[in-house]
Amino acid sequence: MQDWMVIYMLKAIILDLDGVVTDTAKFHYIAWKQLAQELGIEFDEVFNERLKGVSRMDSLDLILEHGDKKHAYTLEEKMILAETKNREYRKLLNSMTSMDILPGIPGFLMELRTASIKIALASISKNADYIVKHLNLEDYFDYIANANEIKRTKPFPDIFIKCAEKLVVRPEECIGIEDAKAGVQAIKAANMKAIGIGTVDQMKNADLILDSTVLLSLDLIKDTFNM
Numbered sequence: 001m002q003d004w005m006v007i008y009m010l011k012a013i014i015l016d017l018d019g020v021v022t023d024t025a026k027f028h029y030i031a032w033k034q035l036a037q038e039l040g041i042e043f044d045e046v047f048n049e050r051l052k053g054v055s056r057m058d059s060l061d062l063i064l065e066h067g068d069k070k071h072a073y074t075l076e077e078k079m080i081l082a083e084t085k086n087r088e089y090r091k092l093l094n095s096m097t098s099m100d101i102l103p104g105i106p107g108f109l110m111e112l113r114t115a116s117i118k119i120a121l122a123s124i125s126k127n128a129d130y131i132v133k134h135l136n137l138e139d140y141f142d143y144i145a146n147a148n149e150i151k152r153t154k155p156f157p158d159i160f161i162k163c164a165e166k167l168v169v170r171p172e173e174c175i176g177i178e179d180a181k182a183g184v185q186a187i188k189a190a191n192m193k194a195i196g197i198g199t200v201d202q203m204k205n206a207d208l209i210l211d212s213t214v215l216l217s218l219d220l221i222k223d224t225f226n227m
């Protein structure tokens with residue numbers, strides 16, 4: 001039988017964290033801005049947008065390049081700079097509570113639980129566990145990917161494939177939800193259906209585009225993907 005004739009059952013939903021479950025961009029912004037100021041680099045909210053879904057070290061490289069300081073630091077120095085930013089960032093994360101969960105997400109997670117659909121978290125943030133704990137959401141996730149164990153970051157599919165393996169489901173039985181272009185690419189490369197949270201322009205490769213997490217529902221997913 002041809003693959004396109006197969007109707008897969010929906011067995012798992014794999015969510016990105018930042019921009020899907022919560023919004024840490026404002027905290028990243030404050031912490032990166034502080035570091036950029038110390039380094040004499042201009043940093044604003046427009047530039048901060050470019051760092052969404054980008055790993056910590058890659059974000060630092062982009063900031064240094066933006067400030068014409070691409071080759072000004074050794075790898076060791078860059079690691080210290082990234083660690084300095086992370087310390088500030090974690091201080092800011094301490095203020096997070098379940099009030100910081102994005103609209104619609106608690107109800108959606110509960111709906112998935114009730115329907116026995118597995119849930120995983122595919123975030124490249126090395127602070128993912130810490131954030132999930134602050135949001136009081138630990139009990140919802142069957143698996144939280146450990147970014148330290150993922151060699152190739154998004155747009156490579158590795159983190160989504162790892163989640164499917166850990167949940168013991170086929171990629172075709174999963175739906176991934178992302179807010180970053182590289183994240184949507186990673187989901188598609190993993191052979192999963194992708195829901196993009198954002199504008200049509202940013203999310204054009206997603207199979208379903210929603211402008212807010214508040215619109216997420218199991219019925220909509222089942223109708224859209226015929227699963």
Ligand code: B16
Pocket residue numbers: 016017018019028051052053054055056059086122123124125126127128180
């Ligand atoms: P950390 P996601 C990403 O999370 C953020 O969008 C991005 O801005 C951040 O630089 C990256 O995590 C790394 O975060 O410094 O905590 O390891 O969207 O993949 O959930």
Ligand code: MG
Pocket residue numbers: 016017018019020052053178179180183
């Ligand atoms: Mg994200």
